[in-house]
Amino acid sequence: MTGDPNRPTTEAGNSDLPAAEARNSDMPPTDAGDSDMGLLMRGDPIQFERLFQQAPSFMALHNGPDHVFIMANPAYLQLVGQRPLLGRPLDQALPEAREQGYLDLLNQVYREGRPHAGTEVSYRIEAPGEAPRWVTVDFVCQPLLDESGHVTGVFVLGSDVTARASAQEKLAAKEEQLRQATEGGGVGVWDVDLASGMIYWTTRTREMFGIYSDRPVSLRDFYEGLHPADFEMVSQAFAAVTVPHGAKLYNVEYRTVGKEDGEVRWVAARGVPVMDAHGRVKRVVGSVIDITQRKHDEQRIRNLNDALEQKLSLYLSERKLFGDLVEGTDAMVQVSDHHFNWMAINHAAAVEFERIFGVHPKVGDNMLEALKDFPEQQRGMQAVWTRALTGEEFTDIREFGREGRSRHYEMHFRSLHRDGRRIGAYQFVYDVTERIEKEERLARTEAALAQAQKMEAIGQLVGGIAHDFNNLLQAIRGNFDIIARRVSDPALVARCAEKGQSISARATKLTSQLLAFSREHSFDLKPVSLQRLLQDLEPLFRTTLGARMGYRRVAPLLAAGDLCVMADAVQLEMALLNLVINARDAMMDGGQLVLTVEEDGNTVLIRVTDDGAGMTPEVLARCFDPFFTTKSVGKGSGLGLSQVYGMCKRVDGSVDVQSTPGVGTTVTLRLRRAQPDLQACHPQQAHPHQDARRHHVLVVDDDADVREFLIDAVSSLGHDVVAAADGREALRVLGTERVDLLLADFSMPHMDGAELARHALALRPDLKVVFASGHPDADAFHAATGREAVVLRKPFDIETLRRTLNTQLGMTSGTATDASAVAASASTSAVPPPVTS
Known part of the structure; x- marks a missing residue:
């Protein structure tokens, strides 16, 4: 063997x-x-x-x-x-x-x-x-x-x-095959010995009850593993197969709660009783499979079915509702295919179409054919529908209809798609004739109201400045009276003339302030050196505050070097002076004013802080309103903070006011930082010498008094002068006499300065042009002569005139000059107190 x-x-x-x-x-x-x-x-x-x-x-x-x-x-x-x-x-x-x-x-x-x-x-x-x-x-x-x-x-x-x-061996092989089949198919096997109460569970069966150890299991483990909601049903089903003449099949689906992992699973169990020779049930054997995924899938299917049923029901309801709405709405609904055939049209649209054109449209009719007797309307309809049929979605308001029957319609066009393909377009139309008429009436009413408000504002403006201008005119007239009476006293005449110039400068500042408030003042935006500007202004600050009030500037500005902001230097000066004067008036019993300059990225913060009376919330809410003031009559026009606000807005900045009654007020100007410009931040001093060569200047002004002044002033500067009262006379002079420079008023009848400059430059391309005007719009000057326009802003003094003429007549290139900047720099050291709030 x-x-x-x-x-x-x-x-x-x-x-x-x-x-x-x-x-x-x-x-x-x-x-x-x-x-x-x-x-x-x-x-x-x-x-x-x-x-x-x-x-x-x-x-x-x-x-x-x-x-x-x-x-x-x-x-x-x-x-x-x-x-x-x-x-x-x-x-x-x-x-x-x-x-x-x-x-x-x-x-x-x-x-x-x-x-x-x-x-x-x-x-x-x-x-x-x-x-x-x-x-x-x-x-x-x-x-x-x-x-x-x-x-x-x-x-x-x-x-x-x-x-x-x-x-x-065959039996063992079959048992192994059965084990592999059951394990591979996710089937668990179980065998209950009723006499001992012990259960044989395969590994897969144990897993379904959340038991992963090899310990013996009993009926107690089985019952403890049942989900409470299924306990009674499963218990009754199992008991039915364990009694004589009971059920022949144990077939249930139930949930288990894992003993070791707590996980809830769905299982399906089938079993049969095993009898002894006396017909008593000794065992119950069977199989079990995990149906958790199936149950979840079934639940999802039920949910989907429920959702589908709800959607279907909703769809049918919406469809019916939509149909009711389409037919019941005031909107006119039309749907067209790519050939202008009606695919749908509601009752309102059909009735309106028939009312206007006498044709009752229906589904299948062609729009172009229906409007064949109205070619103009046909073209308009075809134009808007073509836009919609090519995919454009838009809203259009047009007037349709025959004479005497036309109406205004607001048409909303959208594309119509099916299965991702554009099959046409649809239109919702509303008759907005009444709305258009109401809007037109409202526009007329608003225009009338705006005009009334404008007139009221002008009245307030006139009233607000009347007092200040009366004071200025009184001072100017008084000084001229003294000069006329005491012409033999040169010292007195000189002193009165100097006072008159100073008062005229105050009037200039007030005019500039009013123009800034009107938002029509032409700002001269350029980098402004805060170090230079504050050094020039601080003596005036201290004089304005007086001996009872202190002034202090915080040091960080010095550490920042030549810090510049983008602003109009004159307007910034006025804004700071207004804030200082407001602080002075708020600190009647004395106090301290602190001016702080800080950098915040590309922004510069200028803070003016006082420890005065402060403002109540009601006053603070109106502090920027023009002509609003809490001061007594004659103490202020209410334009101070309005000018500050207007200046900041014009340079894309902002202003913020924080105030507490009894504590004080802080006003913060937030301005854009600018790169230093040597010429702008540190202007060159004009050369004192006068050009030795005489030039020929043509003076043009329709105001005889101003024209006489200009003739005398230009002559006093050593130039030959010829004058004209208007643009037409000036052109005749240009055609016959030598002229080096044209000094012209901008606002004149018959032919303004812009038109005169264009004709003059066409005759004399090398001619220098200077405008003498109080016109606020700088764009108008540039439109006349390009970016080289030179402006003497009225009122100006003879020194400013001299500098401007010498600069222009001595030019060897086309460098632009704005004489207003010269005027501003000339008067910086003697800025008068501005209008305050």
Whole structure:
């Protein structure tokens, strides 16, 4: 016999089939003479011979250490094959016995004198003339002893259990297949022993109840794993299959709550009862599968079905509602395809179309055909619908209809799509004739109201400035009276003339302030050096505040170097002076004013803080209103903070006021920072010498008094002067006489300064042009002569006139000059107190 290396083995044999695992047992040595076999052999040899030959078990008797066969019954020969055995040692008679360990097993029994048993041991039989085959046997090897107790041989007795082992192997294979099938298919198996209350659960079944350990499980684990909502139903179903004559099938779906993980799962369990001989249920066996995903899918499907039903119901309701709305609405609804055929039209649209054009349209009709008798209306309709049919979505208001029946319509056009493809366009139309008429009436009313408000504002403006101008005119007239009466006193005349100039400068400042308030003053925007500006203004600040009030400037400005802001220097000066004067008036009993300059990125903050009376919330809310003032009559016009606000807005800045009654007020100007411009921040001083060469200047002004002044002033500066009263006379002069520079008023009748300058430059391209005007719009000057326009802003003094003329007549290139900047710089050191709030 040859052993199979893949089968399990005994101590002396081998075999690795799981179902045929050898179980060896040692038995105590017996005396063959005292054994039943020995008694039988000694008592009745014939009877023993008959038993030996007819026994279904195989038997063999070996003698001596070489295990010589002295007996072998037919069952043994059938097992090992028909071959000569008697008288031959084992290793000769059965050569395969050595390889499979059978010889070693007999040697061990012979040597130790102890019996050896084997169960389901497999051997390979290689009988001559037969194909090799495997057999599985149960056997016992019994040592034979003589009278002295020595082992003389070995008796072998056994049974061929090949068929049984094969059946067990097949059963094991089927069980393994079933296990793999159930595990692979996610099926768990269970078996309940009702007598003990214990349950057999496969690994998959345990997982469905959230148990991952190998501990024994019982019915208690089963019941504790049921979801409370399903406990009663499952318990009743299981109990129904455990009673006699009960249910034949246990089939339920329920939820489990994992004992170790707490997870809720859905399972489907099926089982049948197993009866004993008396019809009592001993066990219940069955299978279980996890249907959690299926339940979730079913719930999602139900949710989707519910949602679909709701959407369908909503859609049908909306469709009906939409139909009701379309037919019941005042809006006229039309739908057209790409060929201008009506795809839909509601009742309101059809009725209106018929009212206007006398044609009642219906679905399928063509719009162009319906309007064939109205070519102008047809073209208009085709134009707007073409835009919509090409995909444009828009709203248009047009007038349609025949004379006497036309109406204004607001038309909303949208594209119509189906399955992602544009199939046409639709239109919602509203009759807005009444709305248009109301809007026109409202516009007329608003225009009238604006005009009334404008007149009221002008009245307030006139009233507000009347007092200040009366004071200024009184001072100017008084000084002229003194000059007229005391012409022989040169010192007095000079002093009165100087006062008159100073008062005129105050009037100039007031005019500039009013123009800034009107937002029509032409700002001269350029980088303004705060260091230079404050150094020039601080003496005036201290004079304005007086001895009872202190002034302090916070140092960070010095650390910032030449810090510039984009502003109009004159307007910024006035704004700061207004704030200082307001602070002075708020600190009647004395106090401290602090001016702080800070950098905040690209912004410069100028704060003016006082510890005066402060403002109530009601006053603070109106502090920027023009002509609003809390001061007594004659103490202020209410334009101060309005000018500050207007200045900041004109330079894209802002102003903020924080005030607390009894504590004080802080006004913060937020202005754009500018890069220093050496010429702007530090203007060059004009050269004092006058051009030695005489020039020819043409003076043009329609006001005789102003014209006479200009003639005398230009003549006093050493130039030859020719004058004209209007533009037409000036052009005649230009055509006949030499003129180097044209000094013209801007606002004149018949031909203004802009038109005169254009004609003059066409005649004399090299002519220098200077405008002398109080006109506020700088764009008008530039439109006349380009960006090289030079402006002397009225009123101006003779020194400003001299500088301007010398600059222009001495030019060798087209560098632009704004004489107002010269005027501003000339008067900076003697700025008069501005109008305050």
